[in-house]
Amino acid sequence: MSYQIIKVNNLVKKYDNEVVVDNINFYVNSEEFVTILGPSGCGKTTTLRMIGGFEVPDGGEILFKDKRVNDIPSNKRDVNTVFQKYALFPHLNIYENIAFGLRIKKIKESEIKNRVREALEMVRLVGYEKRSINAISGGQQQRVAIARAIVNKPKVLLLDEPLGALDLKLRKTMQIELKRMQQQLGITFIYVTHDQEEALTMSDTIIVMNDGKIQQIGTPIDIYNEPENAFVADFIGESNIFDGVMKEDYKIFFENGTFECVDSGFNKNENVDVVIRPEDINLSSNIDDGILGKVKSVIFKGVHYEMVVETNFNKWLIHSTKCFKIGEKVSIFFTPEDIHIMRKGE
Amino acid sequence: MFGKILDKPFIFWSVLFTLIPLCLIVFFCFTTSPFGLDQVDYSFSLENLQKVFEPMYMKIMLKSFQLALIATVICLLLGYPLAYKIANTSMKWQQVMVMLVVVPMWMNFLLRTYAWLLILGTNGYFNMFLDFIGLPKIEILFTDAAVVLGMVYNFLPFMVLPIFTVLRKMDNKLVDAARDLGATDSVIFRRIIFPLSIPGIVSGVSMVFMPAASTFVISSLLGGGQYMLIGNLIEEQFMRIGDWHFGSALSIILMVFILISMIIMNKYDSDEGSSGLW
Numbered sequence: 001m002s003y004q005i006i007k008v009n010n011l012v013k014k015y016d017n018e019v020v021v022d023n024i025n026f027y028v029n030s031e032e033f034v035t036i037l038g039p040s041g042c043g044k045t046t047t048l049r050m051i052g053g054f055e056v057p058d059g060g061e062i063l064f065k066d067k068r069v070n071d072i073p074s075n076k077r078d079v080n081t082v083f084q085k086y087a088l089f090p091h092l093n094i095y096e097n098i099a100f101g102l103r104i105k106k107i108k109e110s111e112i113k114n115r116v117r118e119a120l121e122m123v124r125l126v127g128y129e130k131r132s133i134n135a136i137s138g139g140q141q142q143r144v145a146i147a148r149a150i151v152n153k154p155k156v157l158l159l160d161e162p163l164g165a166l167d168l169k170l171r172k173t174m175q176i177e178l179k180r181m182q183q184q185l186g187i188t189f190i191y192v193t194h195d196q197e198e199a200l201t202m203s204d205t206i207i208v209m210n211d212g213k214i215q216q217i218g219t220p221i222d223i224y225n226e227p228e229n230a231f232v233a234d235f236i237g238e239s240n241i242f243d244g245v246m247k248e249d250y251k252i253f254f255e256n257g258t259f260e261c262v263d264s265g266f267n268k269n270e271n272v273d274v275v276i277r278p279e280d281i282n283l284s285s286n287i288d289d290g291i292l293g294k295v296k297s298v299i300f301k302g303v304h305y306e307m308v309v310e311t312n313f314n315k316w317l318i319h320s321t322k323c324f325k326i327g328e329k330v331s332i333f334f335t336p337e338d339i340h341i342m343r344k345g346e
Numbered sequence: 347m348f349g350k351i352l353d354k355p356f357i358f359w360s361v362l363f364t365l366i367p368l369c370l371i372v373f374f375c376f377t378t379s380p381f382g383l384d385q386v387d388y389s390f391s392l393e394n395l396q397k398v399f400e401p402m403y404m405k406i407m408l409k410s411f412q413l414a415l416i417a418t419v420i421c422l423l424l425g426y427p428l429a430y431k432i433a434n435t436s437m438k439w440q441q442v443m444v445m446l447v448v449v450p451m452w453m454n455f456l457l458r459t460y461a462w463l464l465i466l467g468t469n470g471y472f473n474m475f476l477d478f479i480g481l482p483k484i485e486i487l488f489t490d491a492a493v494v495l496g497m498v499y500n501f502l503p504f505m506v507l508p509i510f511t512v513l514r515k516m517d518n519k520l521v522d523a524a525r526d527l528g529a530t531d532s533v534i535f536r537r538i539i540f541p542l543s544i545p546g547i548v549s550g551v552s553m554v555f556m557p558a559a560s561t562f563v564i565s566s567l568l569g570g571g572q573y574m575l576i577g578n579l580i581e582e583q584f585m586r587i588g589d590w591h592f593g594s595a596l597s598i599i600l601m602v603f604i605l606i607s608m609i610i611m612n613k614y615d616s617d618e619g620s621s622g623l624w
Contacts, residue, residue, distance in 0.1 A: 054522055074525045081526045087519035091541045100537075101527035152527065 005030040005065060005156060005188050006051065012059030013046050020046050022212035023060065028156075028190060028205075033182050035191045035199040038209035039235065044192045045084075045160055047209070051190065052081045052158050064155075080149035081158040085165065086141050088133045094120075094144050095129040101152040119151040122181055139170045150181065156188045163198065175201050196236045200224060208232050229342050230273040237277065242314050244274035244341070252341060255291055255313050263341035273342040278319040280338035283309070283330045290331030295324045374594035383590060394595035403579065403596070410576040411603070413490060414558035417497035418505075421554045422547065424498070425505035429546075430539075432506070433513035444510070447503050459496055459567050466492055466568070488570035496564040497554075504553035512546030513539070548611050556604055576600055 006028040013021040021043040028034050036044040049055040051062055053074030061068050069077060080101070088097050098119055102112045120126045123143035133141060142162060149157055159178075163171045179202050182189045193199055199206050200220040208215040208223060208231075216228045227233035230241050244254035249264035254274045266272060284290065293309040293316065304319045309330060316332060324330055378391040397403065432443045450458060465471045466487040473483040486492050516539065524534045562577030569575070576596065583593030 052526060054526075074522070075528045075530060079526075081523070083519055083523055085519065087517065087523040089520060089523070089538060100524070100529075104528045104533060148523075148527070 002029045002031055003065075004028070006190070007063040007066070008047075008051070008060070009063070010060035011047065011050065011057055011062065013043070013050060013055060014058050020212055021050070021057075024209070024212075024214050026207055026214060026217055028188060030155075030188055031186050033179065033189045033191065033202055033204045034207065035193060035203040035205070036207045036209060037193060037196060037199040037235075038215075039194055042209045043212040044194075044209050048081075048158050048160055048190060048192045051156075052079055053077050078154055079156045079158060080152050080154040081160065082145050082149050082162045084160045084162070086145040086162075088141055088144055088148070090133060092133070093129070094125070094131050094133060094136070097133060097144055098148045098151050100148065105152075115151050116147075119147040122150060122184070123147045123177075138165055139174070142166065142174065146178075146181070150185060150187065153185075154187065156190060157182075159189060159191045161193055162191075163193075163195075171198070178202060200236070208235065210235070227275065227340065227342070230275060230344075233273075233275040233340065233342065238317055240276045240278065240281075240314075240317055242274045242276075244272050246270045246272050246341065250336075252339060255311060257291070259339060260336040261339040261341060262336055263339070266341065266343075271344055273344055275340040275342055276316075276334060276338055278306070278317045279304070280334055281316065281318045281320075282333040283307070283318060283320055283322065283324060284333060285324065285328065285330055287329050287331050290333045292329065292331055295326050295328045295330060298323060298326055371594045371597055374590045375598045378591055383588070391591075394591045395599070397592055398595050398599050406574050406579055407576050407599070407603070409574075410559055413494055413497070413575065414555050417494050417501065417558045418551055418555045420494070420498050421502050421505040422551065425502055425550060426509055426543075426547070429506045429509035429513055432510050433516075440514075444507075447506050451503055455500065456563065456567075458500065459564055462492070462496055462499070462568055463487065466495075487568065488573065490569075492568040493565050493573070493575075496568040497558045497561065500564065501554040501558055504557075505550040508549040508553065509543060509546040512543045516542055548614075551611060552608055555607065559604060560600060 004027045008024060008026050011021055011024050012019065024043075024047065036047060038044045046055060050057050053069070053072060053076075057070055061070055063069070064078065074081075089100065092100070095116055098116045099112050102115060107115075116129070117126065120128070123146050125140060125143050125147065128136065128140070128144075133144060136144070142165075145162065162178075163174050166174060175198055178189070178191075191199075191202065200223075203220055205217065206220055206223050207217050210231050216223060216232045218226070223232065223236055227236060227239075230239075233239045234241060242254050244252050246263075246266040246269065247253050247258060248268060249266075250261055252259050252261045252263070252272070252274060291311055293311040296308045296310045296315070299306045300323075301319075304321050305323050307318045307320065307324060309316045309318055309332060311332070318332070375394055376390055376392070377388040378393065379385055379388050381387055398407075428447070432440055432447075435443060463470070467473070468483065468485065468487070470487070472486065476483055486495075520538055520542070521534055524538045529537065560577045560580075562575065562581045565573050565575040565578055566581075580593050580596045580600070583589045583596065
């Protein structure tokens, strides 16, 4: 049975009168993989550090299983952290790094041995016990950092951009490994990252933050397909965001034309953001129909081509597996479902 | 091209002021000149070295090391908490505090040591104070305690600075990580901060122990005219008695002893570094 293991109510943090975390609310279910996603400086790491007990909130409360923990220091919380640059102890070998937490709990040497071995198996580093942490690669250090945290069997594991320092290929492998570990161990993960793809790949729930505020909470599919505002739409994958006017329900005016859409509930003639994903747009060299434009640039991206098409009113970013030439005249097509209407932020 | 000439001053300096003097000392150590230093009849001899190991001189050597060791331990006990405190204050105060540690070193070494004569003398400020609060006067000047005090006073900054540097450079995330794993403040100190500051302690100890073991100024000023440490003994051979051969032998043996203690210290340090403290 899953329950709300962590609740954050009206949480506020200020540094020198600058509000870094601005009255945020969310909860985390047990055994859930939650990602706090946002650009750097959005307050995501500060939020994580408050949950970990490294920062004291200036307002609001953090509840663990309905118990307020604001004033409980990190060494008394049932939470462990994987730090951004791992923060491994340089004077201890891999075995001793992982055993550190267990030794503090005064656990018997024989059990420590078993649990360190289990943790090493989990991160696939068996046989590395005696190595110095300076003698292993970044990816391996990262695994040791994870092992050092999970060996304590915490209820909640906090991860602060743990894959940030790794190369792309290793990062992808580790994403899958982390997800596997989380499911195998049944631990709640709270993961902080600025990498939207990472968030979409691993999370059960994504919390999108910007400027200290929560922009949207939802599943990866919700966040991607139904972004609540232009910031989320732009941050989660690339987007075309145009100014538009909502003429009436299901009718949107932009690009000097009125188009059918699936959104309703806006005021008549309300100014809105019109969001269309680059991969939802089709191009055709048959220019009798659709929105007319001219190809300005083409970049090969592997799976698709990324093109910029300029019309009389806007520049459109378009992803297509078909390649068009620079300077070629094309028409732009999309369906009413591809148009996402969003209220303008203040 | 430029890189090639960069090492020239170093080579020149080392040869002129380290290598040649060292060779001269070795030369004098293993020779005698029965008809005086200015006569050209030097002959090979081990008697200088044998003389060093006579009980009378060994006792002086032992006492020098003893006092230097006591001074080093006191410096460590005073200096470590001081360095720790400085490393954990805000940037602004950190600079002020480091200044306060370093400023005495801007003053002339002799002057600083002379000042203690005024403080510790029979009618000095210290005894005036004791007298004032109704306690009997005590004789500190011209005792071992005064010499150790002089060593501690003069060499304390050399203990504080390297430890401070190591502590300041320490990654705060390590402390966070240890606390995250359940460590209390005292465990964090014992198992993380202290072991990681050992390189600073090693250089601090070397930088205090070496000058303290070979000093002759502090011991002759604060120990009195008859006071003998190995430094005074060597000074006497060169400046008063004129036996350069025995002076060189004493210097060589002192160097060897210091070298041995440094090797032991450094070995201890690197052992800690690689295998952990548990």
